[in-house]
Amino acid sequence: MSFKDSIHLNTKLGYFEGEIPVNYQYTLGVAGNIFFKTLMEKDEFIASECSECGTKTIYPLIYCEECFAPIEKYVPIGLVGELYSYTHCYYDYQGIRHEKPHVLGLVRFKGVQGGIVHRIEVKPEELKIGMKVGAKLKPKNERNGGIDDIIHFEKV
């Protein structure tokens, strides 16, 4: 049933090169705009709050993931959360090895569903699931309304 090619390079036999350059503009939407505008202007993360079931969600949504009700209420939740998980990532998105691994973590916030995945800058000996971390933001005049307005999360 099996086949085992004795030639191990695609380029040894007939092939044709192809590429698909793709570029997009991803709309942030109502909730995304509120999140990034508040982060830019007020140094705060915003969660959406469902008026039907009370669930708070970050990143904010205009609908509730739990009960599917429409949401119009947005509440500030500060910049400090808890490190839920982390990883030392050795490669970038193109498969090129970092000179030094980057620490990425999932930060969750008390009483809020969801979280933020971002870079974590903590001394190796202090890095621990459950530790309190806070977002360090770029100076106001350098923010442009994207996730990179957060430089990283650090110990608080």
Place this chain on the structure above:
Amino acid sequence: MKERVGIVGIGVTGFNSVSPSLSFKELTYTAAVKAYGEAGLHPKQIDSFITASEDFMEGYSIFDEYVPDQMGAVMRPVHTVTADFLQALGVGCMMINTGRFTTIAVEAHSKASNVKTLDEVQAFALDPVYLRPLKENAKFVAGLEMKCFLEMTGNTEEQCARVVVKNKKNSQKNPNAAYGAELSVDDVLNSEPISTPLKRLDVSERADGAIMVVLASEAEARALCKNPIWIDGIAWFSGNGNLWSRNIAEADYARLAMRKACSMAGISDPRKELHFAEICDEYSYKELQHLEALGLARKGEAGYLTESGVTSLDGDFPVNPSGGSLGVGHTFEASGGMKLYEAVLQLRNQAGARQVKDAKRCLVQSWRGVPTATGAVAILSNE
């Protein structure tokens, strides 16, 4: 299930790390000829055709336009499911259960060796606003999950390494496997870190290959085939697509799909009523995480079951006798198909040196890989 659906023909091409001598269409054609031959059907006698594929992995927009000819399905009803093969198989079962279709062919393939920028294709599946700007390798998602899963369940990196050793060993007995090897636990633990605690040998390597299955209604299956393999239950679920909102420690999709598939198949104690399982092991920890989500191990027990040999080929409940994705190779949307093929061989008593004794009923499970939270479960039997 309303009515059981029978597998009356199956064929694969592969699996191999590369396939320079065959185009993707030729891989599929080769598998299709075998499957139709087993079923004793010409494609013109098959009512409808389904393929499972993902445009970016194929390198085409609207890839489904490029699938009919190699299946003998020009001028026939064809559609594509952008999901794992098992989900396409589930669609085929539902079509037969409508009573409007008697036979359905389901196909999936991997020509991953065609993709020159696989890391970028995978990173392009990350959320463009909240994750992609971090410019990290998509495997960081597996690293985050693995760390959280091990921390919350008490399973260990060493036990994950044992999954790799077991599966690569099993695949040495599988002539269709591309990545069989005799490894030690230390080989795995000392391999290069990718996204901690995930290491190079915890990650399955890409493979090429194609699978084609011919399904038939229960009555038609009995007419066409002496020993059809029956699909007693099949289901799929999606967890939360937003990584930051998801339960990253547990595989909710697998738990829910298992509950539904078992209910369709009338199974109340899967560990006792099933004889082996082919489950997703794209990364070593996923086999342990899936075992627990599927209810085949208690929380925190999957690593111990591996360590103590329960899931070995000669254990009480063999898991991935094929060698899984770690041993056979990762075939992307064809992964569920690769595992289904093994299940069919085992249930037909055709698995040669890796035959599981008295295998009558089993489970096949798939996951769509990072960054997804979607997976499927199928329960198969030979009686």
